[in-house]
Amino acid sequence: MAISAEGLRRKESSREQLVKHAIQPQYLDRLWNAIIQSIEDNPGFNRFRGATLFAHSKNIKLEFMNSSLTKVYDDWHSKWTATIDAQFYNPDRTFVDLAKQVTSQDTALPFDHIPTNHEAEVFLWKKCCLEAYAKSRVVLEADGSPARGNPKRTTYPWATMRDTIGQTLFAVPHGQENMDGLIYSQFYALIKTPFDSSKVYVFDNDSVENLALDPGYIRALQQAGGGITFSKAVAEFGYQHSKKRAHANLVDNRAKSYGIREEHRISQTMMEEIYQQWQQWDRYGDEDDISRPHLPYYIIPTKGVLDFLAAQINKYCFLFEHILSHTGRTYSLPETTVMVTALRALRFSYGSNLLQQESLLYKDRWEHMRDSRLIVKEGLGMEDTMTRCGLGWFLPKFNWATCRLASPHGDNILVGNALVHKEYERRWRAVKDLRDVYIRFNQAASWYDRYNLSCNDTLLNQWLEYLFALNIEQFNTDIWKEMLKSHKHSPELSPLAFQLQENIRFCYKGMKGLFLVDGVAAPPHFVTGNKMRFHKANDLLDFLFSWRDDQERRGWAHKPYRIILQKTFELIERYMGKWVAEDWLKRFLYLVQLTHWVLPYPTQLNLIGSTKTNNNAGLKRRMMWFSSVYANDEKVKLPLREHPQTLHDILRRASPKNFGPGRDNAWEADDLVIACSRQGFELDELLQHWVVGKYSIGSKGYIPLWERGMLPRLKMMEDIHQKGLDELEDLIAVFRVKYAYLDRGGAS
Known part of the structure; x- marks a missing residue:
């Protein structure tokens, strides 16, 4: 499995302790009340105020699927009331995830019989529509400035593209949405699933970047640091397994459709209010004369999307492997810099990620002061190329004849603290x-x-x-x-x-x-x-x-x-x-x-x-x-x-x-x-x-x-x-x- 092949790495700490206690249900109420009271009485526990006892039931979507919204809720509520005693929870602080998924009808698995008119499709959220939705959640002051307590929005560019993103909206504590019962919203595309195996994504093991470090440096580092830095064999195995898994899924899923999904974490009190609205809809029926709005997502053939993702992954794999195959017995810093850059970019080439937090790839040039000296740092400027071209690529800071960063950019490029291990x-x-x-x-x-x-x-x-x-x-x-x-x-x-x-x-x-x-x-x-x-x-x-x-x-x-x-x-x-x-x-x-x-x-x-x-x-x-x-x-x-x-x-x-x-x-x-x-x-x-x-x-x-x-x-x-x-x-x-x-x- 991917989690055993690609997730292997040396632990950063020498010890790890996991504490687990099995608690009998009759003691839970008294124990939890004692915990809450201790938090309230002890100023040192301020950070734990508002603690919530978390119990979850995952992967039950198919159990309650139905064409009627009210029927979905009725089935879920009957199971809930049969399982949970109402005296032990507060509906205002008990939350459910309400989700909507839109997927093309044309979908098939490998070796299925595929009709002649079949065309698998991928839906991708439109950036402009998600931005418009986010604005609808923002409360403005009289002067037009955003009011305090608005939800915090985070965007996730998909495959370094400009016009399609995912996003999350998190209601701040004590904000109006939080008090109303709307805690969290997220919008994402399901095209991520071919690369996701139990939350292990291909090329996402940061220890793989150690393959770009000079072997002699690693051996010397082990002697100087008194320990083992990383296992080259494990890193190579993880990298190769990621390639094989990505290739298999890109080939096998060309007849499958991938939709979009939005999820909202809301209080049970709000869920009851929504349920009443659904009942009104069922009572009066849909109004046929209402014009349908424009779709908030792009519709693209699955084959085209998977071909694009294959090209995205291949170009960075080729850059890394080309440099690695032409190194000598030792690696120079320019070679290491390019290889680290390629491996880092691989993580952002196929899914929705926080690209803006990766300075090496996203930024162009910035300055900061160190010991009263002005320090200039550079990245590869994908923010600029995404804005101008619609697709993230490196600014012209490479000498592609030598596959090295051109002077003087190479001296300023920030590859992180690649030469130091925790x-x-x-x-x-x-x-x-x-x-x-x-x-x-x-x-x-x-x-x-x-x-x-x-x-x-x-x-x-x-x-x-x-x-x-x-x-x-x-x-x-x-x-x-x-x-x-x-x-x-x-x-x-x-x-x-x-x-x-x-x-x-x-x-x-x-x-x-x-x-x-x-x-x-x-x-x-x-x-x-x-x-x-x-x-x-x-x-x-x-x-x-x-x-x-x-x-x-x-x-x-x-x-x-x-x-x-x-x-x-x-x-x-x-x-x-x-x-x-x-x-x-x-x-x-x-x-x-x-x-x-x-x-x-x-x-x-x-x-x-x-x-x-x-x-x-x-x-x-x-x-x-x-x-x-x-x-x-x-x-x-x-x-x-x-x-x-x-x-x-x-x-x-x-x-x-x-x-x-x-x-x-x-x-x-x-x-x-x-x-x-x-x-x-x-x-x-x-x-x-x-x-x-x-x-x-x-x-x-x-x-x-x-x-x-x-x-x-x-x-x-x-x-x-x-x-x-x-x-x-x-x-x-x-x-x-x-x-x-x-x-x-x-x-x-």
């Missing part, structure tokens, strides 16, 4: 950090086309350097989070570590005061044993960053820094080709090594492994680190052999202006690579000359070695640190102006 509000900080890096990455991805980077090599290099900095910054952030995680199990970090947090310099000099052992400051615990898994930095970097091998990383394979690196590689590959992407990745790992002389020593389960504990031997659990040293004997000499010449010395000779004592040690990425190359310190040497820093002391094992001095920093990382999206936009705008004169093939 399951993770408990771990909001971790999830917020993860979401922010994804948004910053997708912001950078949008710059390539928006600023036409392919026509300006210098600006393109700045963009590539920004991607270096973004990825290294996320790597540092994830290391710090892993340090905190380890510290919770076995406290080791010093107060200085919490002061620096994500600003740690990953070298011996920058880390020697970050740890405490028995209350005494201690350096990092460097791994030096014979059974080390990694002896060369290159092998360690591959294990930390590579996603193209079969090595197991159960506990940290989907860390944000790994997902962002993969997405960055695919982004560069898509725009600039595989060779450029491979070269960028090679330079990235080289920069990681130059800016991380101390690296985390991972295991299959943890990004930072830990030593074993032994209380008898006084050994406490400590984080494990890899000291990476440059060991090319032709260029440097390691300590304990002779007077050392270290990597720090090479960098200082390469650029005395910005590296050395009293300098800020900040480099442009290209300048750092070029400076090292000029000193004979080549990119390819990462494979053989960067090794673990350790020195044998005979039978006693090894002692650790490390690079002296302070390591270089990337200037771009300083420029983007803790910057908001608007500030990053300002940064790229500055670069754009600065290097505009270097544009190729066009004016600046």
